[in-house]
Amino acid sequence: xxxxxxxxxxxxxxxxxxxxxxxxxxxxxxxxxxxxxxxxxxxxxxxxxxxxxxxxxxxxxxxxxxxxxxxxxxxxxxxxxxxxxxxxxxxxxxxxxxxxxxxxxxxxxxxxxxxx
Amino acid sequence: xxxxxxxxxxxxxxxxxxxxxxxxxxxxxxxxxxxxxxxxxxxxxxxxxxxxxxxxxxxxxxxxxxxxxxxxxxxxxxxxxxxxxxxxxxxxxxxxxxxxxxxxxxxxx
Numbered sequence: 001x002x003x004x005x006x007x008x009x010x011x012x013x014x015x016x017x018x019x020x021x022x023x024x025x026x027x028x029x030x031x032x033x034x035x036x037x038x039x040x041x042x043x044x045x046x047x048x049x050x051x052x053x054x055x056x057x058x059x060x061x062x063x064x065x066x067x068x069x070x071x072x073x074x075x076x077x078x079x080x081x082x083x084x085x086x087x088x089x090x091x092x093x094x095x096x097x098x099x100x101x102x103x104x105x106x107x108x109x110x111x112x113x114x115x116x
Numbered sequence: 117x118x119x120x121x122x123x124x125x126x127x128x129x130x131x132x133x134x135x136x137x138x139x140x141x142x143x144x145x146x147x148x149x150x151x152x153x154x155x156x157x158x159x160x161x162x163x164x165x166x167x168x169x170x171x172x173x174x175x176x177x178x179x180x181x182x183x184x185x186x187x188x189x190x191x192x193x194x195x196x197x198x199x200x201x202x203x204x205x206x207x208x209x210x211x212x213x214x215x216x217x218x219x220x221x222x223x224x225x
Contacts, residue, residue, distance in 0.1 A: 034212065038157075043202065044215045091157055095213075105149065105204075105213055107159040 002028045004096050006108030013084055014116055021079045021111045023094030029074035030096035034105070035067075038091040047092075050077050084115040118143045118207040122216035129193050129223050137188040137219045139203030147206035148179050149213070150188050154199050162188070162201075193223045 003026040013019050023033060031052050036044040048064075050056040050071035058064045066088075068080040077096075081088055093110040097103050119142040129135055139148070150162040163170050163177040165186065170177055174193075179186040190197055200220050204213040 032211070043217045044204075046212055046214070049212060093157070093159065095159075103147065104161070104164040106161060107151075110157040110159075112157070 002026075002096070002106040004030075004094065004106045004108040006094055006111055008111060009109055010112045010114075012114045012116065015085055016083055018080055018082045019084055019113060021081075021092055021094075021113075023077045023079070023096070023108050025075045025096045025106075028096075030077075031074065032097050033071055033077040034095045034097075035069060035077075035079050036093045036095065038093060038110075044093065047079075081113065084113070086115045089113055089115045118145070118205060118214050120203060120205055120214055120216035122201075122203055122219050124219060125217065126220045127222070129221065131193060131195060131223055131225050133193050133223075134189070134191045135193060135221070137190070137201055137203075137221075139186040139188070139205075139216055141184050141186075141203075141205045143184070144208040145181065145184075145205040146208050147213070148181075148186055149204050150177055150186070151202045151204065152197075152199050153202060153218070159202070190221075193221075195223050195225055197221060198223050 005024045007022045035047045038044045047062045048056045048058045050069045056069035071077040095105045095107045121140045123138045152160045165179045167181045174191045176189045200218040202218045204215045
């Protein structure tokens with residue numbers, strides 16, 4: 001299957017700082033990438049959809065000014081959590097699809113964010 | 117939005133036992149995937165199965181799209197099968213995956 005790589009896998013930061021998480025498709029070009037969030041012992045919730053070269057589409061209830069998404073190339077999407085607070089602590093997972101819509105989705109390893 | 121219900125929510129098996137996990141969904145779908153989330157959080161693709169039956173080693177899956185359900189079969193379970201199994205669907209006309217709440221499987225030696 002296709003390989004999606006996420007970095008960093010773990011990050012601890014102080015409240016008020018910003019954190020950037022990278023998601024790369026290593027062996028295919030991803031026209032569409034998705035960012036999910038997972039709280040402990042819960043399911044994955046879609047945060048936003050990013051399409052290469054255009055603005056991200058955010059799900060209802062997700063603050064676009066807090067969770068900045070950039071998909072500047074066909075192999076890289078970034079999620080920046082701005083002015084992080086302890087309630088932003090979570091597991092963030094990206095996924096990618098090679099075509100329009102989803103087709104089969106492949107997921108990164110996830111990034112565990114802890115905000116102190 | 118589309119509803120995705122997985123059952124059972126928790127399952128404990130002895131090594132070597134077989135099990136069936138179920139995923140019901142409330143609307144027509146273009147895509148259905150089964151994933152295994154390991155203890156480190158990594159989502160492993162098991163099956164991309166919007167319809168029909170597929171097998172991969174000890175695992176197999178069947179989706180009956182007209183009746184809006186999918187089944188994941190695990191045979192001769194091993195301790196390494198432990199983890200959370202998620203079903204996720206892409207509703208027809210949309211382009212995003214919606215996840216069920218998962219089945220937490222524990223296989224004991």
